[in-house]
Amino acid sequence: MERDKTIDIAKGCGLILVVLGHLVTYGSALSRVIFTFHMPLFFFLSGYCFKTDYSIGSFKHKQLSLVLPYIFFSVLSVIICCIVPSWRNFDIKDIFIEYIYNANPNMFHIGPIWFFIALADIVCLMWFCNCFIKTKIGTLLFALLCFLIAYIIRKYAIGIMYNGEKLRIPLKLDDALAGFVFYSTGCVVRGYEVIAKFKRSALTVKIGLLSLVTLLMVLTILLNGMVNIDTNFNNPVLYLIGSFSGICATLFFSSMITNTPISVLSWIGKNSLTLFSIHSYFIILWCLLLSI
Numbered sequence: 001m002e003r004d005k006t007i008d009i010a011k012g013c014g015l016i017l018v019v020l021g022h023l024v025t026y027g028s029a030l031s032r033v034i035f036t037f038h039m040p041l042f043f044f045l046s047g048y049c050f051k052t053d054y055s056i057g058s059f060k061h062k063q064l065s066l067v068l069p070y071i072f073f074s075v076l077s078v079i080i081c082c083i084v085p086s087w088r089n090f091d092i093k094d095i096f097i098e099y100i101y102n103a104n105p106n107m108f109h110i111g112p113i114w115f116f117i118a119l120a121d122i123v124c125l126m127w128f129c130n131c132f133i134k135t136k137i138g139t140l141l142f143a144l145l146c147f148l149i150a151y152i153i154r155k156y157a158i159g160i161m162y163n164g165e166k167l168r169i170p171l172k173l174d175d176a177l178a179g180f181v182f183y184s185t186g187c188v189v190r191g192y193e194v195i196a197k198f199k200r201s202a203l204t205v206k207i208g209l210l211s212l213v214t215l216l217m218v219l220t221i222l223l224n225g226m227v228n229i230d231t232n233f234n235n236p237v238l239y240l241i242g243s244f245s246g247i248c249a250t251l252f253f254s255s256m257i258t259n260t261p262i263s264v265l266s267w268i269g270k271n272s273l274t275l276f277s278i279h280s281y282f283i284i285l286w287c288l289l290l291s292i
Contacts, residue, residue, distance in 0.1 A: 003270070004195075005258050005266055006195055006199075006251070006254045006255045006258045007045060007048060007049065007195075007254075007269070008265075008266045008269030008270050009254040009257065009258060009265045009266055009269055010041070010045060010250050010251055010254040010269065011042075011045055011268070011269030011270075011272040012264070012265035012266060012267070012268035012269035012272065013250050013253070013254060013265060013269075014038055014041045014042055014045065014250065014269075014272070015268050015269070015272045015275055015276055015279070016265075016268070017034050017038040017041075018034075018038055018039075018042075018112070018276065018279065019279055019282075019283065020034060021034040021035055021038055022279075022280070022283055023283060023286075026226075027226050031226070032221050032225070032226050032227075033217075033218075033221060033246075035226065035227060035228045035229075036217065036220070036221055036224075036227055036239075036242045036243060036246055037217070037242065037243045037244075037245070037246025037247055037250070038246075039115070039179070039229045039230070040179065040182040040229060040243040040244075040246070040247060041182075041246065041247050041250055042115065042276075043119075043122070043179035043180075043182035043183045043186070044182040044183065044185060044186040044189075044247050045186060046119055046122075046183055046186065047182065047183035047184060047185065047186025047187040047190075048186035048187070048189060048190045049186075049190075050126070050183070050186070050187050050190075052187070054127060054130045054131075059123070059127055062123050063120055063123060066116045066117070066119050066120040066123070067116070067117075067120055069113075069116055069273070069277065070103075070113055070116040070117055070120075073110055073113050073277045073278070074099050074105065074108075074110070074113065076110075077105065077108045077109060077110040078095065078108065080109075080281075081108055081109070087108075087109070090107065090108070094107065097167070101167060101170050101171070102114075102167065102168060102170070102172075103117035103118075103170075103171050103172045104168075104172065104230075109280050109281065109284060110277070110278075110280050110281075111280065112276055112277065112279065112280060113277050114172050114175065114230075115276065116277075117171055117172045118172040118175040118176045118179055119176075119179075119183075121171060121172060121173055121176030122176045122179055122180050122183050125143075125146065125176065125180050126139075126180075126183070126184070126187070129142055129184070136188050136191075139184050139187075139188075140181075140184055140185065140188065142184075143180045143181040143183075143184040143185070144181055146177040146178075146180045146181065147177065147178055147180070147181045147236070147240070148236070149177050150174050150175075150177035150178035151178075151233055151236045153169060153174045153177070154174070154178075154231065154232055154233060175229060175230055178229050178233075179229065181240070182243065182244075182247070185244075195251060195255055198251075198252060198255055199255050199258070206252065206255075206256055209248075209252055210249060210252040210253060210256070213245045213246075213248040213249045213252065214245070214249045216241065216242075216245040217242050217245035217246045217249060220238045220239075220241045220242035220245065221242055223235070223238055224238035224239060224242060227239050227242070
C-alpha cells in the first residue's frame with residue numbers, strides 16, 4: 001500500500017516539535033504549546049496507521065516491532081554510558097528500575113524510548129477492545145475511561161513502594177492509559193477519511209478550519225497552563241480539547257503542504273521512530289558544541 005505523504009509530513013512535524021520541546025526551557029510559552037499535543041499527536045498517528053488485523057500472528061508481530069527496538073536502543077545506551085566516564089554512575093538496580101520497571105530511562109540519556117513500551121501497552125488495550133467491546137463507540141468510551149484513570153493516577157501520584165521509594169505505575173501503563181484515547185480516535189478517524197475530505201475542500205475552508213483549531217488550542221493553553229502527558233493534565237477537559245486541537249492543526253497544515261516540494265519533512269516522518277529514539281544524543285552533542 002502506498003504511503004500517505006500527509007501522515008509522513010505530520011510525523012515529521014511531530015518529531016521537530018519533540019526536539020524543540022527538549023531544547024527550549026520547560027515551562028516557557030513555546031514549551032507550553034509543544035507539550036500540549038506533541039505526544040498525543042504521535043499516539044493519534046500510530047492509531048491512524050494501525051492495521052486492523054487482530055490475528056494472533058499480527059499481534060505478536062506488532063509487539064515485537066515495538067519491544068525489540070526498545071531492547072536494542074536500551075542495550076546501545078548502556079554501552080554508550082559505559083564508554084563515557086561521566087555517565088558510568090549506575091548499577092544493576094538502576095538498569096532494572098529505569099529500563100524494566102519504569103520503562104523511562106532518562107538517566108541513561110534515552111528517555112524518549114518509553115514511547116515504544118507505552119505503545120505496546122496500548123496495542124494490548126486495542127486487542128482487548130476488539131475481543132470484548134467490538135464497537136467503535138464502545139472503544140472510544142472505554143478510552144475515555146482509561147484517560148480518567150490516568151488523570152486520577154496523575155492527580156494523586158499513585159504508585160508502588162519499593163525499598164522505601166515510591167515508584168510510578170510500572171511499564172508506562174499510566175502513559176498508555178492516557179494515550180489510548182488519542183490512539184483509538186486515530187483508528188476511528190481513518191475509517192471516515194477525514195483527511196481526504198479536508199484535502200478536497202476549498203482553500204478558504206481549509207484556512208478557516210486551520211485558524212479555528214489553532215485559536216482553540218491557544219485558548220486552552222492560556223487557560224490550562226503547562227501540561228505534559230507524562231506528568232500532569234491540569235484540567236482534563238481542557239487538556240483533551242487542547243491536544244485534539246493541536247492534532248487537527250498539524251494534520252490540516254500537513255495536508256495543505258502535501259503537494260509542495262518539501263521532501264525533508266516527509267523523509268523525517270518515514271524515519272520518525274528511529275530518529276525519535278536517538279534524538280536525545282543529537283541534543284547532547286548540540287549542547288556540547290554550543291558550550292565549546
